[in-house]
Amino acid sequence: MPELPEVETVVCTLRPHVVGEKIKSVQLLRPDIVVPSETDLAAHLTGRSITAIHRRGKRIVFTLDNANGFYIHLGMTGRLTIETRDSPVTRHTHLILNLAGAQIRFTDPRRFGGIWWLGTRCTGDDRMGPEPLTLKPAQLAAALAKTRRAVKSALLDQTLIAGLGNIYVDEALFGAQIHPLARSDRLKAAQVGALLRAIKRVLRKAINHRGSTLRDYRDAAGNSGSFQDLHRVYDRKGQPCRVCRTAIERIVLGGRSTHFCPKCQRPSAHKAL
Numbered sequence: 715m716p717e718l719p720e721v722e723t724v725v726c727t728l729r730p731h732v733v734g735e736k737i738k739s740v741q742l743l744r745p746d747i748v749v750p751s752e753t754d755l756a757a758h759l760t761g762r763s764i765t766a767i768h769r770r771g772k773r774i775v776f777t778l779d780n781a782n783g784f785y786i787h788l789g790m791t792g793r794l795t796i797e798t799r800d801s802p803v804t805r806h807t808h809l810i811l812n813l814a815g816a817q818i819r820f821t822d823p824r825r826f827g828g829i830w831w832l833g834t835r836c837t838g839d840d841r842m843g844p845e846p847l848t849l850k851p852a853q854l855a856a857a858l859a860k861t862r863r864a865v866k867s868a869l870l871d872q873t874l875i876a877g878l879g880n881i882y883v884d885e886a887l888f889g890a891q892i893h894p895l896a897r898s899d900r901l902k903a904a905q906v907g908a909l910l911r912a913i914k915r916v917l918r919k920a921i922n923h924r925g926s927t928l929r930d931y932r933d934a935a936g937n938s939g940s941f942q943d944l945h946r947v948y949d950r951k952g953q954p955c956r957v958c959r960t961a962i963e964r965i966v967l968g969g970r971s972t973h974f975c976p977k978c979q980r981p982s983a984h985k986a987l
């Protein structure tokens with residue numbers, strides 16, 4: 715699933731092609747991917763210019779010249795790409811925005827993603843926690859102190875902190891040497907500090923490598939990321955830890971696969987369980 719680094723990469727590769735461009739026409743091939751369902755998306759978008767595009771959490775937020783906005787969430791398998799007018803339309807293409815020279819296309823085979831019309835609430839900010847790259851240790855400490863959940867589950871909660879998903883939470887917990895089942899409200903200040911540093915480090919590094927491509931993810935130009943080659947725990951079950959050579963373990967937590975090194979992330983090391 716695309717997380718913060720992948721969505722950031724999509725936005726960066728899309729931006730030079732779309733900002734200042736007028737939406738000449740709209741082809742909505744799957745109207746049921748628009749929320750709210752009664753939205754006349756074509757009427758809202760046709761003839762408007764795109765003045766800005768930015769990432770908020772895992773959302774790709776578009777701002778229009780009349781100060782209205784909408785956002786696209788890529789879900790599990792979504793792609794937002796720039797295509798030429800004559801490139802064949804693939805299956806599962808749900809939306810095509812015709813610009814002067816090119817097209818923006820949204821495809822999503824599994825349809826966990828979608829298009830949310832925001833109107834004038836154009837920040838797309840509702841019920842979302844702060845951005846991790848600008849988060850302060852005291853903010854993270856306060857958010858984690860409020861919950862008894864496992865730290866892995868808490869970090870996946872978009873209302874606590876925005877943009878993290880399964881890959882980067884596992885990688886950050888490894889970087890901070892914290893067990894994924896450690897209770898959030900029992901982490902010490904030093905651990906929270908180490909965790910935030912690890913989160914920022916892994917996200918920045920992943921953005922520099924244009925995200926992780928495990929299966930579906932591509933940027934707006936259709937290119938894969940390369941950060942998957944540098945994963946230290948995610949999707950490495952049974953392989954040797956890159957630090958201590960112990961086999962990486964995989965457990966399922968809240969329905970999500972969770973990878974960790976049982977030696978580097980020993981619960982007894984911090985008595986947080």
Ligand SMILES: [Zn+2]
Nearest residue numbers: 955958975978
């Ligand atoms: Zn290890």
